[in-house]
Amino acid sequence: MNPDFAASIQSRLSELIAFRHDLHAHPEMSFEEKRTSSKVLERLRQISGLTIRDGLAGGTGICATINADKKGPCVLLRADMDALPIEELSDLPYKSECPGMMHACGHDGHTTALLGAAYALTDHADSLTGPVKLCFQPAEEQGCGGQRMIDDGVLEDPHVEAAFALHGWPDLEVGHILSVPGPILAATSPFEIEFTGCGTHAAYPHKGTDLLVAVAQLVTNAQAIRTRLIDPINPIVVSFTQINGGFTHNVLPETCHVKGTIRALDAKAHATAKQQLQHFVQSTAATFSIQADLRFIEDYPVLINDPDCAALVAEVAVDTFGAEMVTTKSNPSMGGEDFAFFAQHVPSAMFRLGLRPKGALEYPNLHNPHFNFNDDAIATGAIMHSNIAHRFQQKRLA
Ligand SMILES: [Zn+2]
Ligand SMILES: [Zn+2]
Structure with missing residues (x-):
């Protein structure tokens, strides 16, 4: 018989909701999640039966293991803690207290949701046949915080056999779960280009260089990577997102700084697109007799859901909430996710958790200044985490 994880979570739901509101009011940027991490740690330390490693991934990462010494299949559940540099425009009572x-x-x-699962799984630790991280x-x-956690050994000792994560999804109604196999989120490569030339009077462009015309041509020409140079079967995005150059109307500047991102759902197409951008940058520089230095800041790989893991998530969701609440087909998205690093090492699946309130036609999208995670999805997420860990271990032993 399945342990009653839902009862454990329901009994602490108001406490969990208050916990989220407190986190929401105090967002912290990547690698600066000190308060968030200490709040999580404080709760985890109150739970008996956890073996806790903290100070991971540069200081704020935590890995708490249930049944650390139990022999049996080890499964990892992952949550992320960082916020974004966006000014919140909501009028929530627990609106961000941190400007920007x-x-x-x-x-x-x-x-x-993962803290909720920590309570539920430790309440029923005896029903688990192995460790849960x-x-x-x-x-x-x-x-790349996920990669840093892996570098700090979260997938070993004991060795993790599968990893699972969730992401709240505004397009999906609350209570619904979406779990699909294969590539679901794109490989992403943010880039920066520093253009350098010879500044001159705008009336005498031939006496120097014109970086802005060069950049304008690059922005336009680089779209051919997507439309002409990569097989149209492979989705690619090449977006230029920031151009900083010049300061007045009669001066052609010495420097121009450009930012953007390349995204793809196929690793080979992604690598090709990066090479082609380098080619476009260098040929533009040669054409205009300027210098250009292209730098890719960091690469997140394609997130590929393991078919068995994605099927297990769907099966758990159907058994827990009913087939009408579960979707197993969907187009991938060109967003990125560093859970992809876990999926490169062990069979993994990330599922989508519905956030859009019942009856609402729309809900603010991710990274929108009005976005807010829906409290009604906390229990669903925590119950899914708990049941997935339990079911994975049961199946491995069957
Ligand atoms: Zn996210
Ligand atoms: Zn995000």
């Missing part, structure tokens, strides 16, 4: 920062990706909800990671939005 907010939980616009719902990581406050992810952290809270609860991984609270920093720096999902930028900085």
Whole structure:
């Protein structure tokens, strides 16, 4: 018989909701999740039966293990804790108290759902046939915090056989779960280009260089990477997102700084697109006799859900909430996720957790200044985490 994880979570639901509101009011940027991490740690330390490693991934990462010494299949559940550099525009009573920062990706909800699972799983630790690692990671939005957790050994000792994570999803009604196999989120490569030339009077462009015309051509020409140079079957995004150059109307500047991102759902197409951008940058520089230095800041791989793990999530969701609440087909998205690093090492699946309130036609999207994780999704997320860990271990022993 399945342990009653839901009862454990329901009995602490108001406490969990208050916990999320507190996190929401105090967002912290990637690798700066000190308060968040200490709040999580404080709760975890009150729970008996956890073996806790803290100070991971540069200081704020935590891995708490249930049944650390039990022989049996080890499963990892992951939440992310960081916020975004966005000014919150909501009028929530627990609106961000930190200017220019907010939980616009719902990581406050992810952290809270995993804390809920910590209570439920430890309440029923005897029903688990192996260890369960609860991984609270920093720096999902930028900085490859997931990879840093892996570097610090969260997948070993004991060795993790599978990893699972959730992401709140505004397009999906609350109570619904979406779990699909294969590539679900894109590989991402943010980039910066520093253009340098010879500044001159705007009336005499031939006496120097014109970086702005060069950049304008690059922005336009680079779209051919997507439309002409990569097989159209492979989705690619090349977006230029920031151009800083010049300061007045009659001067052609010496420097121009450009930012953007390349995204793809296929690793080979992604690598090709990066090479082609380098080619476009260098040929533009040669054409205009300027210098250009292209730098890729960090690479997140494609997030590929293991088919068996995604099927297990769907099966758990159907058994827990009913088939009408579960979707197993969906197009991938060009967003990125550093849970992809876990999926590169062990069979993994990230599922989507509905956030849109019942009956609402729309809900603010992720990274929107009005976004807020829906409290009604906390219990669903925590119950899913708990049942997934339990079911995975049962299946491995069957
Ligand atoms: Zn995000
Ligand atoms: Zn996110």
